[in-house]
Amino acid sequence: DAGVIQSPRHEVTEMGQEVTLRCKPISGHDYLFWYRQTMMRGLELLIYFNNNVPIDDSGMPEDRFSAKMPNASFSTLKIQPSEPRDSAVYFCASSLGGANEKLFFGSGTQLSVL
Amino acid sequence: GIQVEQSPPDLILQEGANSTLRCNFSDSVNNLQWFHQNPWGQLINLFYIPSGTKQNGRLSATTVATERYSLLYISSSQTTDSGVYFCAGNTGKLIFGQGTTLQVKP
Numbered sequence: 001d002a003g004v005i006q007s008p009r010h011e012v013t014e015m016g017q018e019v020t021l022r023c024k025p026i027s028g029h030d031y032l033f034w035y036r037q038t039m040m041r042g043l044e045l046l047i048y049f050n051n052n053v054p055i056d057d058s059g060m061p062e063d064r065f066s067a068k069m070p071n072a073s074f075s076t077l078k079i080q081p082s083e084p085r086d087s088a089v090y091f092c093a094s095s096l097g098g099a100n101e102k103l104f105f106g107s108g109t110q111l112s113v114l
Numbered sequence: 115g116i117q118v119e120q121s122p123p124d125l126i127l128q129e130g131a132n133s134t135l136r137c138n139f140s141d142s143v144n145n146l147q148w149f150h151q152n153p154w155g156q157l158i159n160l161f162y163i164p165s166g167t168k169q170n171g172r173l174s175a176t177t178v179a180t181e182r183y184s185l186l187y188i189s190s191s192q193t194t195d196s197g198v199y200f201c202a203g204n205t206g207k208l209i210f211g212q213g214t215t216l217q218v219k220p
Binding site: 042048056093102105107 | 144145147149155156157158159162200202204205206207208209210211212213
């Protein structure tokens with residue numbers, strides 16, 4: 001299996017622009033997680049899905065952030081409008097049984113908002 | 115919410131040395147996982163270890179759930195072990211510690 005695939009690897013954008021991050025989980029995994037990593041706050045869970053349904057979005061920082069999972073093999077995290085404080089590495093991860101099973105991470109998207 | 119504390123925050127080793135990293139959690143967790151973030155930023159799952167001891171090559175991990183801690187042992191360290199080691203406790207979702215940054219010098 002190719003593992004969790006994220007795109008793009010790097011994204012540089014200007015404040016106010018819309019940003020869309022993409023994730024393809026490992027085939028057969030029914031849980032998908034979006035994490036954000038910053039120096040100040042470490043790794044934070046933003047939202048997770050089970051069988052394409054959002055279960056917990058309490059970590060989504062504000063309404064500018066939204067996430068969707070239209071099918072079992074694809075998810076997006078959208079920021080609109082983006083702000084410089086959104087600059088971070090965004091990771092997608094998947095597992096067979098939520099946090100009760102091993103989590104496998106993608107390579108991350110390094111987002112820079114100027 | 116649960117607090118996950120890791121120690122030490124930073125560690126410098128000479129190649130070949132052994133080390134122990136510790137993870138304490140403030141409340142009961144369903145299970146615990148250890149991750150290694152390499153210098154290129156990739157997060158690799160090392161262990162899923164709710165209790166007991168597991169070994170994988172030069173690495174081993176022990177979780178004592180009743181005392182709310184877990185240990186990661188690295189033996190005969192190599193430069194490729196450098197990076198950040200995270201533990202994460204499961205309270206229904208994984209909560210990560212702040213990590214231990216390890217540098218192994220040749």
